[in-house]
Amino acid sequence: MPAQRQWVSQSVAIIEADFNRSADTHLIPLDLAGFAGIDVYFKDESSHPTGSLKHRLARSLFLYALCNGKLRQGAPVIEASSGSTAVSEAYFARLLGLPFIAVMPATTSQAKIAQITFYGGQCHLVDDPKAIYSESARLAREQGGYFMDQFTFAERATDWRANNNIAESIFQQMSRERYPIPTWIVASPGTGGTLATIGRYVRYQRHDSQVLAVDPEHSVFYQNYLTGDAQLTLARGSGIEGIGRPQVEASFVPQVLDAMLKVPDAWSLAAMHYLAQRLGRRVGASSGTNLLGVLLAAEQMHAAGQQGSIVTLLCDSGERYASTYYDDAWLAAQGYDLPALIVQIAATAEQGAALPAPVVEHFSRAGAQG
Structure with missing residues (x-):
């Protein structure tokens, strides 16, 4: 099995084991x-x-990205988030040993910023809330990472028919x-x-x-x-x-x-x-x-x-x-x-x-x- 495919398989197993616990x-x-x-x-x-509720979303987004070939071993994950999604994604990124960068409005509460850094994530603050998308895409391009883009993929990453969704x-x-x-x-x-x-x-x-x-x-x-x-x-x-x-x-x-x-x-x-x-x-x-x-x-x-x-x-x-x-x-x-x-x-x-x-x-x- 190619190394990338093996890493994806191991990563899915890690996330599923976390879910099982x-x-x-x-x-x-x-x-x-x-x-x-x-x-x-x-x-x-x-x-x-x-x-938070975003733990479910983050799990689904990571599995969706892994199974669609979007994540690579060692490459950073970038997300545009006002806080809770970033906290949860930082958790899953740490499980997989991936760098994580949250692009957030500068008004995000310090408590959420502290939680993101607790899980090993970095916080990239922007003054204009609408700029979080373009800034996330820019960071992903420049750092060879993947922009998770919760606002686009949230509705399709979760199996809405069953699979213990909410x-x-x-x-x-x-x-x-x-x-x-x-x-x-x-x-x-x-x-x-x-x-x-x-x-x-x-x-x-x-x-x-x-x-x-x-x-x-x-x-x-x-x-x-x-x-x-x-x-x-x-x-x-x-x-x-x-x-x-x-x-x-x-x-x-x-x-x-x-x-x-x-x-x-x-x-x-x-x-x-x-x-x-x-x-x-x-x-x-x-x-x-x-x-x-x-x-x-x-x-x-x-x-x-x-x-x-x-x-x-x-x-x-x-x-x-x-x-x-x-x-x-x-x-x-x-x-x-x-x-x-x-x-x-x-x-x-x-x-x-x-x-x-x-x-x-x-x-x-x-x-x-x-």
């Missing part, structure tokens, strides 16, 4: 007293070895609950790959579950869903790390979504703090974004007289954001005043009060499907 992530119930007969679950992706895992774990087929599955797009996997899987399995994507304030995905315009751009990046993009990514597949909601960042952060209080531990801001989608879905079900279940994702741990989203001085400096918003979110979750207008005014079921 890993348990699945927990499905955590969250009682919403305001919505009797509606059961809510958070799939805790923060329990992966690298602490959607299959959700339905297996729900099988003994009183409402085993979720009425709604809620997630927020970073690359869009997870939503693509879930949307395709429910169609392939012929489940009745609907898929709701929740987009943060500074992101183009919601508008792309409404208009189908793939050329949309924003001048700034998302204020919620890990989700939302300033341009439409190839892995975002609006046709597999049943609805979308766009929410202001302040409400995502307030929902994050409320969820952390309920769970007794810090969670990331994207989990707060997801909670707002859950509350809207619960409102819709309640108004229709439906009972059933809703599943969403707890994307990462809030410990990564101790110096930002959980720091009162940082929040004040950014102009966020959250206590009153937290009270309103609690009223919806615990008493069934209507969600405030700023949360629900950008909601659509039509999108690119219509």
Whole structure:
């Protein structure tokens, strides 16, 4: 067997052995007293070895690149990432003995940068969030490496039909609950790959579950869903790390979504703090974004007289954001005043009060499907 082919075979075996040592992530119930007969679950992706949902993506991307002949022994791997994907890819690069370079916005939290370097990765910071793609491609060319390009390959690197993807895992774990087929599955797009996997899987399995994507304030995905315009751009990046993009990514597949909601960042952060209080531990801001989608879905079900279940994702741990989203001085400096918003979110979750207008005014079921 040629040396390169033998190295690929050994590398795949290393990644598969790492997967075999890993348990699945927990499905955590969250009682919403305001919505009797509606059961809510958070799939805790923060329990992966690298602490986030992106561990699944990184594993799939490395296997995809290896089996497509893109990685070479000793050659660097470069990724454009706002943090969590880079942390996970640094982990897998270290498993294979490959150099890893993360190209990230300069605003990425120091905690994430520290985690990347912990796994042996290098951090290449850029001022313009939209420049991470071109800069990654340049580094790959100049250093003879490979640009992993999560935003292009996320939707195709994962086998959406099965192979223990996140959607299959959700339905297996729900099988003994009183409402085993979720009425709604809620997630927020970073690359869009997870939503693509879930949307395709429910169609392939012929489940009745609907898929709701929740987009943060500074992101183009919601508008792309409404208009189908793939050329949309924003001048700034998302204020919620890990989700939302300033341009439409190839892995975002609006046709597999049943609805979308766009929410202001302040409400995502307030929902994050409320969820952390309920769970007794810090969670990331994207989990707060997801909670707002859950509350809207619960409102819709309640108004229709439906009972059933809703599943969403707890994307990462809030410990990564101790110096930002959980720091009162940082929040004040950014102009966020959250206590009153937290009270309103609690009223919806615990008493069934209507969600405030700023949360629900950008909601659509039509999108690119219509």
